[in-house]
Amino acid sequence: MPATPLGKMRMASVEAARMPARDDAPYIEAAWLYYHDGLNQNDIAERMRISRASVVNYLNEARNRGWVRVHMDSDVFKGHRLAEELCAAYGLTEAMVVPDDPVDPVGAAASIARVTRAAADWLPRLLEPGDRLGVSWGATVYQMAQQVPNTPMSDLSVIQLLGSRPAALGFAAEACTAILAQRLGGECINFHAPLVLSNKALRDALCDEPVVRDQLDALATCNKTVLACGTCDADAHVVRSGILSPEEIAEYRAKGAVGVICGRLIDGQGRPVVSAVEERMIGVSLDQMRGKDMALLVAAGPGRALPARAAMKGGFVTHLATSTRVAEELLEMTS
Structure with a gap:
């Protein structure tokens, strides 16, 4: 009996799991x-x-159980006046603006859920067979990944962009990648190395290991990415995950840091603000995150406008999924 191609096996397993x-x-x-x-x-x-x-x-x-999925066509959100203005102001290919929850006045959980759900429906439409999708981490990406519809796609690779970081937060980088790979029927390439090592020499030695070197090489092949840009406040993801202390993030914030992409800090123009921990980190570089065919930024919740603006200014974003409130704040920053 001839061997079944791996892609078809993945698609068959996804379909079998959905059969009632x-x-x-x-x-x-x-x-x-x-x-x-x-x-x-x-x-x-x-x-x-x-x-x-x-x-x-x-x-x-x-x-x-995923047998029924009700959603609005993403073209509705892309045709929003604010979406058109964002594309013009920030040079985006496309933007999606989702209405905030009217009973969620501070733009927290309910509005974030709306944006991640809309982004989850949009993502499969931005992918094609043969793509290599790089996946960031964080609560926003994790929440979006969980809502992506089962859309098996042939010859798709889903690649973890940075090393692993043990945490009890429930949205580790490997989880985000694995969930998306399962939902999209793609090959999952997890990063089998820690995000942060105790010293630079150990980090350099580990990067020279063939298996890690191959995974680092894979990062450079990603033609599309999905990401969030974190804040630089005391409750930032890099603080809660133990990468930087509250005192350290305050120090870098004073130096101009406003956002975090894959554990790396950027200023208001999207330029690197190099932290001391970076020489001990294993993962995608900021240079490798620029110039993609498609880079979907999911930005929702209080305080997300400034980091999103920095990410767009820095050339890390081609597509934006956000809420009305964040969109309005972004446009105010251009006036």
């Missing part, structure tokens, strides 16, 4: 009647001879 079992028929029937036939919940309950509460449970379960 025989006892799932009621969930499927309820979802079909509601989403395809347009029946309301009372009509479905009467037809299936169940309670309306059961219908609600069936529909929720169908969505939770």
